Amino acid sequence: MLFQYRLISRGLKFKHNATNGQNKKLSAEINIKGKNQQMPAPFKHLFTPINIGGMKIKNRIIMPAMSVNFGVDQNGYATSRLTEYFCARAKAGTGMIIVGGGAVDEIGKELPDLPALWKDGAIPHLERMTQKVKSFGAKFGIQLMHGGRQTCQDFKVAPSAIPAPALVKGTPKQLNKKEITQIINGFGDAAARCQKAGFDFIEIHAAHGYLINQFMSLNSNKREDEYGGSFENRIKFFIEIIKNIKLKTDEKLPIGIKINGKDYIKDGWEIEDAVKLAPILERQGAAYINVSGGVYGSKQLTIPSMYVKFGCFAQLAAQVKKAVSIPVVAVGRIKSPELADNIIEKKFADAVAMGRAHIADPQLAEKAYKGKIKDIRPCIGCCFGCIHQVFNLNEAICVVNPNMGREYLLNEKIKQTEKPKKILIIGAGPAGLAAARTAALKGDKPIIIEEKGNVGGMAKAASAAPGRKEVADIIDYFENQLEKLKVKILLNTPLNQKIIDKIKPDKAVIASGSLADIPLIKGISKTDMQICAVYDILLKKSVCGYNVIIIGGDRAGLTTADYLAEKGKKVVVLHKDKHFAQDMSANDRYYLRERLKKGDITLYKEATLKEILKDGVIFKYKGGGESTCRI
Ligand SMILES: Cc1cc2nc3c(=O)[nH]c(=O)nc-3n(C[C@H](O)[C@H](O)[C@H](O)COP(=O)(O)O)c2cc1C
Ligand code: SF4
Known part of the structure; x- marks a missing residue:
């Protein structure tokens, strides 16, 4: 049984001038001014001028x-x-x-x-x-x-x-x-x-x-x-x-x-x-x-x-x-x-x-x-x-x-900070990487700490589902930008007092991401079923059996259902709301729903989980009353 994740603050606590959440001021961008006309264009067809309806277009x-x-x-x-x-x-x-x-x-x-x-x-x-x-x-x-x-x-x-x-x-x-x-x-x-x-x-x-x-x-x-x-x-x-x-x-x-x-x-x-x-x-x-x-x-x-x-x-x-x-x-x-x-x-x-x-x-x-x-x-x-x-x-x-x-x-250029500050950024997911980039562009000195061995956070998991590789493009972009800006990223480095004392940051940005929302439901501690979060599956930290029940039919739940169905698994999704994946755009959801039709996937909406059994769940859903799903 899998649980999709929701944004739950991990409630990190530490002493040392912490700012709670991403500093809004850090979201400004730069505008690169001017052009280097001497530089030869690498895309010669794209940069060949063209005449359109009498207009000379430069590219x-x-x-x-x-x-x-x-x-x-x-x-x-x-x-x-x-x-x-x-x-x-x-x-x-x-x-x-x-x-x-x-x-x-x-x-x-x-x-x-x-x-x-x-x-x-x-x-x-x-x-x-x-x-x-x-x-x-x-x-x-x-x-x-x-x-x-x-x-x-x-x-x-x-x-x-x-x-x-x-x-x-x-x-x-x-x-x-x-x-x-x-x-x-x-x-x-x-x-x-x-x-x-x-x-x-x-x-x-x-x-x-x-x-x-x-x-x-x-x-x-x-x-x-x-x-x-x-x-x-x-x-x-x-x-x-x-x-x-x-x-x-x-x-x-x-x-x-x-x-x-x-x-x-x-x-x-x-x-x-x-x-x-x-x-x-x-x-x-x-x-x-x-x-x-x-x-x-x-x-x-x-x-x-x-x-x-x-x-x-x-x-x-x-x-x-x-x-x-x-x-x-x-x-x-x-x-x-x-x-x-x-x-x-x-x-x-x-x-x-x-x-x-x-x-x-x-x-x-x-x-x-x-x-x-x-x-x-x-x-x-x-x-x-x-x-x-x-x-x-x-x-x-x-x-x-x-x-x-x-x-x-926005100004043409990011306003440079007068007194550069050491900014500790906790978490190397998209938010942490974006905050570090902007801080570095301002002239501050960001240091990212990440408890895992890689950057990308949940975006890495999200990009592992079929057809969603492009999500990781933004992580590659940030990684590249941070490398150019010489921002230090300390991987496998959990947040604790020792690291704070060592870095001595002037400010901190918590960008520690989300955790699975696993509710305390009757029977959860006694079940023989393997229980994990969808990201454990997408990041290959867990492998599940043939039958899978996913609790939650938002983007995380449905894209994981797609991932598992592609691997030949039989999947049941229980979703508490009236509509699935409201956290996706309608255009994106449309293609996902088309894919889901091809897999061995059963979707229940307005479904409430009543009890977790040793080998399944009891749930209620609109139009169907109380049902049992065993795996
Ligand atoms: C926010 C948004 C608004 C759009 N509005 C128009 C429009 O007014 N007229 C039009 O011909 N196409 C419109 N389009 C379609 C785009 O011109 C283009 O055909 C489409 O986005 C596919 O190109 P792309 O993949 O490069 O975005 C719109 C696209 C977006 C994303
Ligand atoms: S919001 Fe639109 S333009 Fe921006 S990344 Fe998504 S698809 Fe692209």
């Missing part, structure tokens, strides 16, 4: 549109917070940057805090942003979108009155022709405002199941008029939008397009459709085509988690590329410059959009340019900080980058 790295749900005021006007978020990426040399989710009308606004492009009042605010971001040499664009049936709002519109398959509720109103014309005009007017505000280019969002995609896909378009039925009719709305934009903007304004290569849903848009559409878009004057995939509720998600292979949509881009001569952009799980370079070298695409990689590390382009690959703070593909928060209508954050969205509050 092929694109920060794609990402709706972060922050950075606009109550009117939907861009603030300095949004500007600084983009400036941090522009400064580091990203070739093209695209603002996400610009709403062409109020009904089409996907999330509460997105740029309102239907108002003239937005222009001066956008202009302040474009001037600053462009000053760093990035080509700066904005995406124009209408969410259709996929918005957080109660009132929704769509080509047909069919609800979105997931994430949002409510049947949309079927658009009539007058409303269709209004939306087409809305796109054109919004594009004209964006051009006035100084954007170098615009991008039309025709992917991810939003309104244009809804018109194009048979799954969501059941119309019988000239906007439904045949392929030509279904793309008519899109083509009319492009024409309207062209009519209302200077012909030199490059118009980029984001389409799905595949919807991954029944009766959805397929790669054959994308390949057929691409030359039509080229003839309409598109500057580039970014090929993505997925809609709300699709089998393959648009923003896939760590379970999905890198470059997951690059094959789709490669097929579209064969059909056109304008640049094609690949997107989806491209986080390393090596892969990005490879995609271009192998002619899968002409440029790469690296989304979450830019959230995790604003200096991605600069570090890639200098070949400082190990200095890139890796996105771990968890989706928990970024898209999960956004879909819960919170601001996007990042699990590995606490400064995401706080760039406007």
Whole structure:
């Protein structure tokens, strides 16, 4: 029987100026200033300039549109917070940057805090942003979108009155022709405002199941008029939008397009459709085509988690590329410059959009340019900080980058400490390593002590489950950074008075991690079953038999169930709450649940453990009364 862990303080006690928990002041980050232009780029394909729609782009790295749900005021006007978020990426040399989710009308606004492009009042605010971001040499664009049936709002519109398959509720109103014309005009007017505000280019969002995609896909378009039925009719709305934009903007304004290569849903848009559409878009004057995939509720998600292979949509881009001569952009799980370079070298695409990689590390382009690959703070593909928060209508954050969205509050450089202090950091898990790095960057002298023989703490255990190796990337990053900063890490060194007397720290940070939550339940001391924590299994400190009962169905419990099922074990999971793994992002959980379906795993929710027997447990669960599970 295994117990998943929870965050329980180990209640360490010692004398000597201890600070309880991680010092908040230690969380500031550095911004590397300036660029070494003399340095040859190691990724020659990635750093070969490209001409896109008449724009000379200094490299092929694109920060794609990402709706972060922050950075606009109550009117939907861009603030300095949004500007600084983009400036941090522009400064580091990203070739093209695209603002996400610009709403062409109020009904089409996907999330509460997105740029309102239907108002003239937005222009001066956008202009302040474009001037600053462009000053760093990035080509700066904005995406124009209408969410259709996929918005957080109660009132929704769509080509047909069919609800979105997931994430949002409510049947949309079927658009009539007058409303269709209004939306087409809305796109054109919004594009004209964006051009006035100084954007170098615009991008039309025709992917991810939003309104244009809804018109194009048979799954969501059941119309019988000239906007439904045949392929030509279904793309008519899109083509009319492009024409309207062209009519209302200077012909030199490059118009980029984001389409799905595949919807991954029944009766959805397929790669054959994308390949057929691409030359039509080229003839309409598109500057580039970014090929993505997925809609709300699709089998393959648009923003896939760590379970999905890198470059997951690059094959789709490669097929579209064969059909056109304008640049094609690949997107989806491209986080390393090596892969990005490879995609271009192998002619899968002409440029790469690296989304979450830019959230995790604003200096991605600069570090890639200098070949400082190990200095890139890796996105771990968890989706928990970024898209999960956004879909819960919170601001996007990042699990590995606490400064995401706080760039406007941070100084260029970390403030150096006047009197360097010796800081004892207890625990070499992610929190301890992060605290030590920041302390060292401030000029303090951190020393980490760790009672185990390795760094990484629970992140090491978490990364041992199938498909979750990427979690350890952040540990490798910190280890490398601490080595460069010459931070001492004393392994196999438990905390005790002797070590405190020896080190004599001025301050201490407790980052000692979590322990298994093993409840005192009737029978626990008399059972013949082996009892251990999930991390004992994942770290191979214990081996269990064929039948396993896991108490707790959060991330730790379920990923361990997956680990054991993969090894051929029969697993029962008893989870006390209504929903499993609420400590995971919905995107990450989706792939895990798919995996769990394949193993010999039985899941019980709202299950209360009543008694532990010699060879099993008695438990109660909702809908099933009292049951006994023997192993
Ligand atoms: C927080 C967040 C918001 C996003 N918002 C948008 C958006 O507004 N428009 C869009 O086309 N794609 C959006 N995306 C999808 C990304 O542009 C990109 O297609 C996806 O994240 C896969 O690329 P990646 O693996 O490099 O992150 C968003 C992604 C994230 C993480
Ligand atoms: S929250 Fe997770 S998936 Fe999102 S950018 Fe950060 S590390 Fe990547």
